[in-house]
Amino acid sequence: MTKQSVKERILETALDLFHEKGYHGVTIDKIVEAAQTSKGGFYHNYKSKDALLYEIHDVFISVVLKKTKEAYDTHETPIEKVVAMLYAFTYVFDYYQRHITVFYNEGTYLPDEYKEVINEKRTEYQKLIEQVISDGVEFGSFRKEISTSMTTMAIIGLVNWTYKWYRQNGPMTMQQITSYFNDIILRGIVTKEGYEEALKQQLLIIE
Amino acid sequence: MTKQSVKERILETALDLFHEKGYHGVTIDKIVEAAQTSKGGFYHNYKSKDALLYEIHDVFISVVLKKTKEAYDTHETPIEKVVAMLYAFTYVFDYYQRHITVFYNEGTYLPDEYKEVINEKRTEYQKLIEQVISDGVEFGSFRKEISTSMTTMAIIGLVNWTYKWYRQNGPMTMQQITSYFNDIILRGIVTKEGYEEALKQQLLIIE
DNA sequence: GTGTATAGACCGACTAGTCGGTTTGTAAAA
DNA sequence: TTTTACAAACCGACTAGTCGGTCTATACAC
Structure with a gap:
């Protein structure tokens, strides 16, 4: 059982969501909700939504x-x-x-x-x-x-x-x-x- | 010189802009500005941005x-x-x-x-x-x-x-x-x- | 071992701005 | 007079990003 860091979880989740709904079809709130983290968690790991892209x-x-x-x-x-x-x-x-x-x-x-x-x-x-x-x-x-x-x-x-x-x-x-x-x-x-x-x-x- | 209707102008302009910046990279305000019309002109001819798409x-x-x-x-x-x-x-x-x-x-x-x-x-x-x-x-x-x-x-x-x-x-x-x-x-x-x-x-x- | 200092990870309410869409106004056509 | 075609001000929902603060872990002093 691999422990996944928050950063990894965000990336994985975002990939799934982007794949399904497109970049603009997905909000950061949706990502952090699905990745079970928070706005803070996101911005701690990524500079911006663009940086994630x-x-x-x-x-x-x-x-x-x-x-x-x-x-x-x-x-x-x-x-x-x-x-x-x-x-x-x-x-x-x-x-x-x-x-x-x-x-x-x-x-x-x-x-x-x-x-x-x-x-x-x-x-x-x-x-x-x-x-x-x-x-x-x-x-x-x-x-x-x-x-x-x-x-x-x-x-x-x-x-x-x-x-x-x-x-x-x-x-x-x-x-x-x-x-x-x-x-x-x-x-x-x-x-x-x-x-x-x-x-x-x-x-x-x-x- | 073909007289272009507002509707056609909107479509043409939108195509150019979407082509260049993508659907979400273009706002309706930008479209109507470039097409030299107005919000009213747009919504008179199209039901919504999605309908134009x-x-x-x-x-x-x-x-x-x-x-x-x-x-x-x-x-x-x-x-x-x-x-x-x-x-x-x-x-x-x-x-x-x-x-x-x-x-x-x-x-x-x-x-x-x-x-x-x-x-x-x-x-x-x-x-x-x-x-x-x-x-x-x-x-x-x-x-x-x-x-x-x-x-x-x-x-x-x-x-x-x-x-x-x-x-x-x-x-x-x-x-x-x-x-x-x-x-x-x-x-x-x-x-x-x-x-x-x-x-x-x-x-x-x-x- | 116990207390303390510090840093990094993370939280979530809040904000400023944006953008699709609506409403109201108006001039010309019919 | 009514309808059509557009103009322009306006609205409210949404969203990326911020910021003050908390929690946890580790290192070090005692």
Whole structure:
């Protein structure tokens, strides 16, 4: 039985509530009531409601970035890297779906100072994906005529959109979804050689 | 020079502001000031702020649904239909980007009564895409082992995510983006026969 | 061991400001 | 005269944040 600090309880509760009702649909009074603490308890642990929103953003993007970097660094070929990076996101997804929802829905409301910090990390994440794509083109795994930036946006879109419909207790696990998306994306961008490699690595779904 | 009614001016202004600052980042006072009218003008034309939010949602989803249906009905083969449906979305996109942003970011805040109406149309839209995919599998254009529902979500995600990064005056037109996405998706799901058909119809990007 | 000083954690009544919505007023149209 | 279309002052509920104060724990003196 883990003793949860008040700060942790506030964060957890806020995540649940934000996820369900949105940032502006939840008052601090509601949070402290649900977290069984008080206004004082809240402001002792967080500077403001915005600061709490920032914390949620930062926790999420930091983990994504870290896991994605790891995936990039610990794999050899571009194909392996892309696939690993998507699985990294999967990993994050299962534990951070509430964060993601807040991240993409309420980001507009972050005060500028906070927004900058977050955007830097977000850009870094994007750059990583672009890097893999252009690596893959150079390497001969991905077709020369694909656009690095658009392919990146396609991948990010495909993956991120999951937060809108994925349910933990739905019929599909994130593993399954990701392997499916990997299949579609890979088929969409590989060269003949890339296709052979992906086949050999069992990254494609076949009959 | 079209004479714009107060109602239209309010809607246009609200769209701009919501797009930029989010629904809760904009007060009615700000709207009426920017639209050069008054509180009275606003409440004469709209029942409430929520009703305005609903109107934005409804205008958008109705157009999407209509255009998608048309695309479905006026084309023959599943491949042509998918492609046409994505282009339909493109068409909508260029004129309705602000609506889309509001639709996907602020939908949580729609009162339940409104939400139901919107969700019905949204489901209908989704069903249409699912239909085309399963048509395509039956028809032999798309691979048998693909999942209808996940492919649908993949397509919707890919396309919808565009609202997060597309800029009217950016380097790419929505036409270009859509044809690019069509390429990736088609390659991702077609059979050999489907591939041949897509090639013949010049739906794939080749070197 | 016992009393005392101090710091950090937490409480909750209160406030100042905000914002959606209402009411009253008015000029032109019908 | 009545209705429509808007203007502008106003209201009251709500909410983020404050502030004086209490409670608990630990460290240290005696």
